[in-house]
Amino acid sequence: MLAIDIIVIILALTFGSFFNVVAIRLLKKESISYPPSHCPNCKHRLGALDLIPLFSYILLGGRCRYCRxxxxxxxxxxxxLTAVTIFIVYKTIGLTPELLPAFIxxxxxxxxxxxxxxxxxxLDVITLPSIVLLLIIRMFIGGQPFLFYLLGGAVGFGLLLLIAIVSKGGMGGGDIKLYAAIGLALGPIQTxxxxVLASLFGAVIGIVFISTGLVKRKExxxxxxxxxxxxxVAYLYGNQIWEWYLGFIM
Ligand SMILES: [Zn+2]
Known part of the structure; x- marks a missing residue:
């Protein structure tokens, strides 16, 4: 493993702990920068050792260092999850301009x-800024013309809106906006x-969960x-899958 890989892993883990806290605070409508990271029970401020909580979580057996x-x-x-995602994206895309939309x-x-x-x-506070940023980025960065990505955004938004209408609330507004952002990053085909892949994975896992009793049918x-x-998968390996599929049917 290269030295740069190790740096990326450490960076990815740091991002992971940061965005994990961001997600929790956004849900609680707390400020992102204040107060600094603390134990949810004893409010003890996390020290430098806890800044990559994944390691301290494993070392301390899933307990707070201070109040246990x-x-x-x-x-x-x-x-x-954040660390693995960032690392896979970095390893597949490499240090190219595409890394910027990929990171967003x-x-x-x-x-x-x-x-x-x-x-x-x-949350809108996650999807809306992402849509705006990707719109701007796609004007300058991408292997296809801007209109291709714009069409992708429209396809993502439209498809999910259609599913939401047909399924009468089976899909929320958050999913629709999320797919608008996905479309802007991926373009129409990979969106x-x-x-298709998300539904396939969801169906398979859903059947496994329900048949093993992990979740109830209507839950x-x-x-x-x-x-x-x-x-x-679609973003990083879409072209390979498409070629494989064309070779398969022809
Ligand atoms: Zn504690």
Whole structure:
């Protein structure tokens, strides 16, 4: 492993712990920068050792260093998820201009997953800035003309709106706006691919969860994690999948 990979992993973990806290605070409508990171129980401020909580979580067996109260598994999961996402995106795309929209998309998706898992909510404060940023970025960065990505945004927004109308509320406004952002980053073809893959993963996992009794039949499952996986696969490997598919049917 290269030295730069190690730096990226440490950076990704730091981003992970930061955005994990951002997600929690946005849900609680707290300020992002104040107060500094603290234990949710004893309010003890986290020291330098706790700044990468994934490590201290494992070392301390999932308990606060100071009051020993058990800390939710969502902390290390959120942090690990962000780190893994950023690292995969970096390794696949490399140090190119495309890394900028890729990074914005990754953060948007991870924040959406974290708030979706916790509260079944995808917040406007996450999706709307992402839409604006990607709109601006796609005017300057991308392998396709700006209109291609604009069409992608429209396809993402339109498809999800259609699903929301047909399913009568099975899809929330947050998902619709999230897919507008995804469309701006991916363009129309990979956006459709992302939705197909997300639904496929969601259906498979849903069947597994229901048949093993992990969730009840009517209980809603957060769709966010499947959107994340489907979108990353479509974004990073969409072209390969498309070629494989064309070779398969022809
Ligand atoms: Zn504590």
């Amino acid at each position: 109260v058990k800390i939710s598994y969502l902390y290390p999961v959120g942090e690990g 998309l990754s953060i948007t998706l991870v924040l959406a997953v974290l708030t979706d898992i916790r509260e079944k909510l995808i 459709i691919m992302s939705l 809603p499952i957060a769709f966010g994690p499947f959107i994340l996986i489907g979108t990353l």
